[in-house]
Amino acid sequence: MLTFEKLSRHPQTFSRLTGVSTGLFREMTEKIRPLWDVRRDNFDEGGRSYNLSGLEEHLLAMLIYYRCYITYVFMGFLFNSHETTVMRAVGRIERIAVKVIHI
Numbered sequence: 001m002l003t004f005e006k007l008s009r010h011p012q013t014f015s016r017l018t019g020v021s022t023g024l025f026r027e028m029t030e031k032i033r034p035l036w037d038v039r040r041d042n043f044d045e046g047g048r049s050y051n052l053s054g055l056e057e058h059l060l061a062m063l064i065y066y067r068c069y070i071t072y073v074f075m076g077f078l079f080n081s082h083e084t085t086v087m088r089a090v091g092r093i094e095r096i097a098v099k100v101i102h103i
Helices: 004-008 011-018 022-041 055-068 072-078 083-097
Strands: none
Touching (some): 011 022, 022 055, 055 083
C-alpha cells in the first residue's frame, strides 16, 4: 500500500510522482489541516471511517492523480482500496484544498 510515510523516504520519487517536494507537501497539509479537522469532527458521532487513513493519504492521492492522471482503478491498486473509494477521497480533499491552496 502506498502511503506518505513510505513515499517520503524517497524524496526524488515523491517529487516525481506528486510534482511537489516533501517540504511543500508538509506545508500544504498544515494549511489544509484546520479545515480537515473541522470536517472530521462532524463524523466523530458516527459514520464509516475513511479507507485512506488520513489527510496525508488523501492529499497524496489527489496530487498523484493530478500529476500522473492515471485511472482510479490503478489508484485503487496503489492505495489498496476500491476505485470508488479513491475517487471519493480525491473529491473529498479537492473540496477542502481548493479553499486554502491554489490548485
